[in-house]
Amino acid sequence: MTHDSLRIRRSRWSRPHCPDGAGGKSSKSMSSDFSEEGGEAEISAFCGKNGGRRPWLRQRSERQEAEERRQRRQWRAQRRAAKGASTASKISSPSGPSETSDAERRFLFLGRQPRFWRGLDVRSWTTxxxxxxVEQPPPQDPSLIPDAKVREFQENQVVLLRGAITDWVPYLKSVVQHQMEHPQVSAFVTGLRSFFSMDYVQAGLFLTNDRFFDFWTSSPLAGLAKQLLQCEEVRLIVDQLNVNPHCPPFTDVEKFHTDVGVISAVAREEDVLRCWIPLESGRQEGIGTLEFEVHGERKRFDVKLGDVLMFTPTIPHRVLFPANSQYDEDRCVIIASLHGSTADAGPVAVPEFPRIFPTTDEAEVAARREGRLYDSAERYFQLWGRPFALAKEWLQFITYEQKKPSESKKKRRETI
Structure with a gap:
């Protein structure tokens, strides 16, 4: 390689010097350096109006920034797509193992999927x-529970009803998906508890979502509850959506609890039926379902999609959590408290606890439609208990303490 060729190669990648007044070197010497690469045209491209700076570096930097912006936009689009697809596919997909996307693994925070933070994001709330x-399934003939199942419930306080709402599963999945994508403002209040034991939780669904109310008034569940409770009318006290429960902190995973603390202050425990509706089948060894304590022995049910568990609020039970509390698929469950009465429902006969069997009450439906339910804090405390007592009952539910019916609650019912 000749000395001249070395000089030319080196000069091409070294900092160019502009003509007189720009870089301190004459245009003649610059022309000799670049004579084999295009002469004055290249000098002009390097110097021009940029006064000795390196525009090729500036242009390269702009290209890099543009590429980085494009990659960031693509990454955000993929992240949004992963969130939407996971919510839709995991709720509607059949049970079985599924793979968590790389985007979801990357954004796991404190064991929570990013889509579940919508319940705590004020920008996502709706009032x-x-x-x-969502279209309802065709009307069904009333279902009859075999006498053996009724006796099983009376003896064990829990019964599994196979295929009770199979036709309603697609309807519920669509409504639940919409609810999670558009959390009601009440999701913030109940979402605070999700730091302890849920990825997403929202209570009082029927109060703020017409499709949940339609489910309770049109599905066969109210008629099934009537047969188990052997009553004349059934009222809906509360319903709730639970997604991906976790063992509360400082709580033994083997610990049993009751649901006495989560029914109304004016309802008797013996008149209430807990309804547990999973939107997916149970996994291996019952993971994601419930285990009950029946006559001193543990009992699990092989729950399939469309099945319903009915049990009393006083029976001890626990959730079967997955290893490390990580769910490959969302475990969505709708839980409700149904009240049965044979004559006058007494303090429970209020619009806040609407009648759903044998028929609805038009006055109660109108009160709900016009937003006249729980119109004051005093009204809420009257039906659910004073703040201190209410906090104790919620704490019992969070920490899985087994609570027995209290005398104060009985006195409260007598005075209303």
Whole structure:
């Protein structure tokens, strides 16, 4: 390689010097350096109006920034797509193992999937009554529970009803998906508890979502509850959506609890039936379902999609958590408290606890439609208990303490 060729190669990648007044070197010497690469045209491209700076570096930097912006936009789009697809596919997909996307693994925070933070994000809240367009299944003939199942419930306080709502599963999945994507403002209040034991939780669904109310008034569940409770009318006290429960901190995973603390202050425990509706089948060894304590022995049920568990609020039970509390698929469950009465329902006969069997009460439906339910804090405390007592009962539910019916609660019912 000649000395001239070395000089030319080196000069091409070294900092160019502009003509007189720009870089301190004459245009003649610059022309000799670049004579084999295009002469004055290249000098002009390097110097021009940029006064000795390196525009090729500036242009390269702009290209890099543009590429980085494009990659960031693509990454955000993929992240949004992963969130939407996981919510839709995991709720609607059949049970079985599934792979968590790389985007979801990357953004796991304190064991929570990013989509579940919507319940705590003020930008996602809505205060209006929700009316998603979801078509109901065709009407069904009333279902009859075999006498053997009724006796099983009376003896064990729990019974599994196979295929009780199979036709309603697609409807519920669509409504639940919409609810999670558009959390009601009440999701913030109940979502605070999700730091302890849920990824997403929202109570009082029927109060703010017409489609949940339609489910309770049109599905066969109210008629099934009537047969188990052997009553004349059934009222809905509360319903709730639970997604991916976790063992509360400082709590033994083997610990049993009761649901006495989560029913109304004006309802008797013996008149209430807990309804547990999973939106997916149970996994191996019952993971994601419930285990009950029946006559001193543990009992699990092989729950399939469309099945319903009915049990009393006083029976000890626990959730079967997965290893490390990580769910490959969302475990969505709708839980409700149904009240049965043979004559006058007494203090429970209020619009806040609407009648759903044998028929609805038009006055109660109108009160719900016009937003006249729980119109004051005093009204809420009257039906659910004073703040201190209410906090104790919620704490019992969070920490899985087994609570027995209290005398104060009985006195409260007598005075209303």
């Amino acid at each position: 209006e009554v929700q009316r998603p367009h």
